[in-house]
Amino acid sequence: MTEVRRLVVVGASLAGLRAVEAARKTGYDGEIVLIGAEEHLPYDRPPLSKAFLGAADESGALPEVPWFRTEETLRDELGVDVRLGAPATALDTDARLVTVGDDAIAYDALVIATGAHARVLPGTEGLDGVYPLRTLDDSLAVRDKLEAGARTVVIGAGFIGSEIASTARKRGLEATIVEALPTPLVRATGHEMGAAIASLHELNGTTLRCGVGVSAIEGDGKVERVVLADGSAIDADLVVVGIGVIPSVDWLAGSGLTLDNGIVCDENLWTGIPGVYAAGDVANWFNPTLGERQRMENWTAAAEQGAAAARNALDPDNAKAYGTVPYFWSDWYDVRIQFVGSPDADEVRLVDGDPASGGRWVALYRRGDRLIGALTVNGQTEIMKYRVQIMKGGSWDDALAFAETRRRAHEEKLAASV
Amino acid sequence: MKCVTVDFDKCTGLGICESLAPDFFEVNDDGELLLLKAEISDTELQEVEEAVNGCPTEALKIVDQ
Ligand SMILES: Cc1cc2nc3c(=O)[nH]c(=O)nc-3n(C[C@H](O)[C@H](O)[C@H](O)COP(=O)(O)OP(=O)(O)OC[C@H]3O[C@@H](n4cnc5c(N)ncnc54)[C@H](O)[C@@H]3O)c2cc1C
Ligand code: SF4
Numbered sequence: 348m349t350e351v352r353r354l355v356v357v358g359a360s361l362a363g364l365r366a367v368e369a370a371r372k373t374g375y376d377g378e379i380v381l382i383g384a385e386e387h388l389p390y391d392r393p394p395l396s397k398a399f400l401g402a403a404d405e406s407g408a409l410p411e412v413p414w415f416r417t418e419e420t421l422r423d424e425l426g427v428d429v430r431l432g433a434p435a436t437a438l439d440t441d442a443r444l445v446t447v448g449d450d451a452i453a454y455d456a457l458v459i460a461t462g463a464h465a466r467v468l469p470g471t472e473g474l475d476g477v478y479p480l481r482t483l484d485d486s487l488a489v490r491d492k493l494e495a496g497a498r499t500v501v502i503g504a505g506f507i508g509s510e511i512a513s514t515a516r517k518r519g520l521e522a523t524i525v526e527a528l529p530t531p532l533v534r535a536t537g538h539e540m541g542a543a544i545a546s547l548h549e550l551n552g553t554t555l556r557c558g559v560g561v562s563a564i565e566g567d568g569k570v571e572r573v574v575l576a577d578g579s580a581i582d583a584d585l586v587v588v589g590i591g592v593i594p595s596v597d598w599l600a601g602s603g604l605t606l607d608n609g610i611v612c613d614e615n616l617w618t619g620i621p622g623v624y625a626a627g628d629v630a631n632w633f634n635p636t637l638g639e640r641q642r643m644e645n646w647t648a649a650a651e652q653g654a655a656a657a658r659n660a661l662d663p664d665n666a667k668a669y670g671t672v673p674y675f676w677s678d679w680y681d682v683r684i685q686f687v688g689s690p691d692a693d694e695v696r697l698v699d700g701d702p703a704s705g706g707r708w709v710a711l712y713r714r715g716d717r718l719i720g721a722l723t724v725n726g727q728t729e730i731m732k733y734r735v736q737i738m739k740g741g742s743w744d745d746a747l748a749f750a751e752t753r754r755r756a757h758e759e760k761l762a763a764s765v
Numbered sequence: 766m767k768c769v770t771v772d773f774d775k776c777t778g779l780g781i782c783e784s785l786a787p788d789f790f791e792v793n794d795d796g797e798l799l800l801l802k803a804e805i806s807d808t809e810l811q812e813v814e815e816a817v818n819g820c821p822t823e824a825l826k827i828v829d830q
Contacts, residue, residue: 365818391821393821646821647781647819647821650818650819650821651818651819654818672784674781674784676779683796685779685780687784725796727778727779727780727792727793727794727795727796728791728792728793728794728796730780731780731781731783731784731787731792732783732787734784735784735787738784757794760794
């Protein structure tokens with residue numbers, strides 16, 4: 348095994364940044380090159396559909412860009428050669444070279460963290476007021492329109508689309524969500540809970556139209572209306588397209604990596620090709636904690652995988668598997684939704700609260716006789732207790748018994764405070 | 766002695782720290798983080814480090830006191 352003297356990280360976002368930081372933490376003092384397609388230094392994405400879209404404060408200042416690190420920190424403290432503004436276009440795994448523009452950058456170890464990009468609606472290019480929401484530039488464009496009081500239509504009732512609708516409502520603007528499927532959020536939370544969470548929209552004054560497709564987005568230079576498959580039309584000044592993401596792997600065609608819903612890797616985040624690892628939204632890896640293959644699209648996994656991939660890339664002989672109980676959160680209106688585990692379950696049971704009355708509720712997911720997932724709405728004090736149980740392979744019966752004691756305790760507390 | 770500190774201006778109560786180091790952190794009903802203890806023994810260091818790295822708002826730090 349040759350010693351690693353140059354680590355190259357492709358993708359300068361969360362997973363890429365955590366890879367760089369973890370590499371230095373191991374004591375590695377060789378070269379690090381960080382390649383990013385965007386002009387921007389690494390920034391945090393979750394705020395882009397939440398707080399960053401919010402209105403100005405009393406002093407008139409809009410929310411600040413959620414940068415992760417300054418250029419000085421990256422260059423001087425972390426000793427990273429940061430190359431921004433041009434994508435990597437090819438990988439040669441025999442010669443161990445990454446192509447960026449006219450440069451061929453050699454690596455001993457490589458971490459690929461190119462994430463994912465937004466799916467777009469064909470035929471809307473060049474129409475002002477129609478955006479996806481994946482990047483800082485997208486978010487700035489959306490915020491401009493919200494500032495101007497745009498009537499907002501969101502296409503796709505996923506988490507990000509729902510957050511945008513919620514922000515528009517908070518600003519007192521009209522918001523409509525159009526969703527082609529009969530029930531939203533099924534892939535992320537299952538049927539029953541998808542419908543229950545979606546009811547939050549109506550409760551908060553957002554119109555939700557499910558089971559109807561979009562047939563056209565019309566306007567003269569800028570968007571004016573969204574025409575639906577049933578012939579009806581919704582007036583709009585802003586259309587945000589939230590119909591999912593595609594892993595950014597085009598540049599890897601012909602590289603010899605296995606590409607299938609992202610970059611296929613083992614439980615160590617290794618691609619099977621010497622020196623090449625993957626992390627974050629682009630990685631389709633085997634998650635030993637749940638015993639299934641997954642490609643995550645969440646913050647926690649991207650951060651942890653970035654660090655794990657770098658450590659394994661620098662010391663493959665002592666590689667450690669990365670396993671996790673997936674976790675994501677989403678903030679709509681004044682509600683926090685949290686999910687841990689997998690929604691792929693044999694049974695979903697509501698164990699506390701009632702979605703119909705709003706407020707707080709908890710649902711558990713069973714696979715076989717095991718607890719496999721948990722969903723809470725405003726249940727911040729509950730959710731992580733289930734994550735710990737899932738991590739330990741806890742049983743369904745134990746989880747139900749635990750839920751019952753928590754429910755009683757909560758009731759007693761409420762009664763005592765009246 | 767190593768201790769963990771929380772920057773409550775940054776913390777948004779997401780609770781990832783609680784799932785990684787439940788002896789140190791708990792999020793309450795109002796979504797606020799409670800620091801259950803601060804001093805870290807050698808055997809606990811790894812789990813607290815994981816919590817520090819897992820926090821999406823970078824609100825946690827380990828300091829020598
Ligand atoms: C608006 C929004 C809200 C979100 N909210 C939440 C939330 O509430 N909770 C949660 O858990 N998660 C949330 N997420 C998901 C989370 O942000 C992602 O999981 C995370 O950003 C993934 O990080 P990553 O580094 O793997 O990929 P990305 O963040 O996608 O970064 C990949 C980077 O690689 C660059 N790149 C791509 N191709 C190349 C190339 N060929 N060469 C060089 N660079 C390249 C891209 O330009 C990009 O900068 C949200 C995401 C978005 C967009
Ligand atoms: S993980 Fe971070 S943000 Fe979340 S509760 Fe813990 S300290 Fe607060």
